[in-house]
Amino acid sequence: MKIGIIGLGYWGPNMARALASTPGCQLAYACDLDEGNRARLEGRYPGTVITDRFDDLLEDDTLDAIVVATGAPSHHAIGMRVLEAGKHALIEKPLALTVADARELVATAAAKDRVLMVGHLLRFHPVFERLNELAQGGALGRMLYLYTNRLNFGKVRADENALWSLAPHDISLALALANERPVEVSARGEAFLREGVEDVVFGYLHFPSGLVAHLHVSWLDPHKSRKLTVVGSEGMAVFDDTETDRKLTVYEKASSPSRFDTWGEFQALRTGDVQIPQVSNAEPLIQETKAFVEAIRNGAATIASGDEGLAVVEVLTALQTSLEQHGAPVRLDSQ
Numbered sequence: 001m002k003i004g005i006i007g008l009g010y011w012g013p014n015m016a017r018a019l020a021s022t023p024g025c026q027l028a029y030a031c032d033l034d035e036g037n038r039a040r041l042e043g044r045y046p047g048t049v050i051t052d053r054f055d056d057l058l059e060d061d062t063l064d065a066i067v068v069a070t071g072a073p074s075h076h077a078i079g080m081r082v083l084e085a086g087k088h089a090l091i092e093k094p095l096a097l098t099v100a101d102a103r104e105l106v107a108t109a110a111a112k113d114r115v116l117m118v119g120h121l122l123r124f125h126p127v128f129e130r131l132n133e134l135a136q137g138g139a140l141g142r143m144l145y146l147y148t149n150r151l152n153f154g155k156v157r158a159d160e161n162a163l164w165s166l167a168p169h170d171i172s173l174a175l176a177l178a179n180e181r182p183v184e185v186s187a188r189g190e191a192f193l194r195e196g197v198e199d200v201v202f203g204y205l206h207f208p209s210g211l212v213a214h215l216h217v218s219w220l221d222p223h224k225s226r227k228l229t230v231v232g233s234e235g236m237a238v239f240d241d242t243e244t245d246r247k248l249t250v251y252e253k254a255s256s257p258s259r260f261d262t263w264g265e266f267q268a269l270r271t272g273d274v275q276i277p278q279v280s281n282a283e284p285l286i287q288e289t290k291a292f293v294e295a296i297r298n299g300a301a302t303i304a305s306g307d308e309g310l311a312v313v314e315v316l317t318a319l320q321t322s323l324e325q326h327g328a329p330v331r332l333d334s335q
Contacts, residue, residue: 001293004029004057007069007080008037011092015069015119015287020045022289029057055079058085065115065296068092072160076101083108085117090292092119093168094316095309102313106306116311117292117301122170124287126280127247128173131230131239134250135177141234141254146174147214148228151221161198163189163319166217171312172304173228174205174213181311181332182207187319188327192220203319250275 001024005016020027027048028222028312030041038050051055057066065088068078076096082089083105095118096102109116122128134140147169159167175181182205186275189201203215226241236251252272288304297299 001025002028002063003065006031008032012069014189017291018285025293079105083112088115088296090117099317102310106310115295116306118304120304122169123304126282127286130279130287132191140232141213143232145212146230149225150217152285162217163201170215171315180209184331185318186327187323189323
């Protein structure tokens, strides 16, 4: 499978390394307008053409696919050129910055019969895959609520707020766990460092099943936190990506009615074992590129598809609308 990449700035070199390390994949091209970015890859991958001309990739009929690792504002325009040239596409998150643009990418991929995937990296994390298996298999009972923390001190961005920069990861995980779309969302945030660019955002998602999700994203925080907590009727689980050897913890904790008829103090709290399941330490980025190659071979993506990417953009857009309306609830069917 011959694959090229455009965008060699912050994330592109990581994607290039993963593509070059993926079985059955040849990193055929690496493209960027910036001479310094190109120089970082010179000589690193023998046989890879380093170029500043994107048309070199589009015009090569032997090239199967292109990874788009450029800045988010360019995802739609570049992704459209990739798909219209008949190439499969893996576009970094978010898929696009508007719902209309995301829908056009999905529709074009379908019309061209091309695979469209989105770089929702944590969907390929072995720890999340195990957590999702537990949740979907009923080990936690009925999911009641979940909350995520994606916090750090930096990297401060000027072209997108913390919602669009950080929340796509957590929204993609919440949608996968819920296995449904939220019907209503709300968000509040503040711009402390740069006017009009929120550094911290708190989001709330309400799903048809009654599940609720709370998101906290910030690049102005003393802690580095990458944590997902799921609370169910029969158990609870925590995915902490900053931990070294305890990334997934499962708690046999639940609440159940006692022999009393009233609620309050007579509600029984049940506590059991705490388990730390053994999970593969496979690199999520390699798992993502492997899945992309497999999706091209099979003709469809099963995880992080274009449809999933569109759903995340729909939620992001609704949250942004609420943010601009100082936390007013926004129904997704109005988007």
